[in-house]
Amino acid sequence: MKLLAFVDLHSDLNQLKKLIAKAKEKQPDYLVCAGDISDFGRDIDQIFKELEKLNIPMLIIPGNHESSEGITKLCTKFKFAINIHKGCYEVNDYCFFGYGEGGFSEEDREFERIANKFKKEINEKKKIIFVTHAPIYGTKVDYISQLGHRGNKSSRKFVLEVKPKLVICGHLHETATMIDKLGSTVIINPGKYGKIILI
Template sequence: MKILAFTDPHGNEQIIREVIKLAKLKKPDLIICPGDLTIFEKNLSEILEKLNKIKIPLLVIPGNHEEAGDMKKICDKFENIIYLHRGIFEINDYVFFGYGGDGFSSENKEFEKVAKSVEKRIKGKKVVLITHQPPYGNKLDNLEYFDHVGNKSYRKFIEKNKPMLALSGHLHENFGAMDKIGKTIIINPGPLGKLIKI
């Protein structure tokens, strides 16, 4: 399966055009955005309408610039946009689990509750975790003057459930960063996108 992942374009029209161009050229099976499509939801409907026209499923979660309920209402209007916050999406042998929002906490008890309810449904499957904030303790969450600022709840989930891939964004300083937690590949694809084969 081929995935085009991009994050944190913050409503930049040129970046959205580049992502659309890349999607048309590379023809991925899925497009994934781990949040912050916009700056506080400005032009969210218009951006999603453009991405919907590609006719490739787009899995999206809110970042810290989108309100979950508002984003869901807008996503539900589009055939090819799949709102993944607090949910899963299954295709072939793969399960995608998304949890968005936040970005600034060291732990997330609400995520832990949702993850617990999802764990039985994903056991033994090829799992991709999609969060806005990166997991704790790796190249994706390491900031020069603050050390690690990722989320420990996401890391615990990765260590316990061993997804094959974890995608996140949020930290602009680490766009393009890749690392591993155990055997799980973790990537911040950045706004211009990264093609990933799983």
């Protein structure tokens, strides 16, 4: 399966054109957006309309610049978009588990609650792709020079316990395009430029 993952577009319409061109060239099976597709909703309908023309399904979560309710409404209006926030989308032997919003706290009790529920319900045979807005603590994707590690420890614990095949995250623009590993899990911040990932 081929993914075109991106995050932190922040209503950059010029970059959107480049992202669409990449999607047309590479023909991914899914677009995956790890949040902040808009700048507090600016041009968000236009962004969805342009992406809809690709006729490629998009898995999406809200970032800290969108509300969960807003993304839910857009995914109802635009059928190509699938909101995976606090849920799981299964395709073949993969499960895309999404958790959006936030990005500023080291610990997230709500995520821990959702993650514990997910761990009890998930089919152990499924390969997990974890899509989250907040970067994973203690990795290259959460490290900012002079500030240190700024990521989420709750997500780190989840990754170490569940061992997803892949994590797609963002929030920190400084670490866009960074790739790291935590145990056997590959962690990617694809940035607004978008990254083709083969799984």
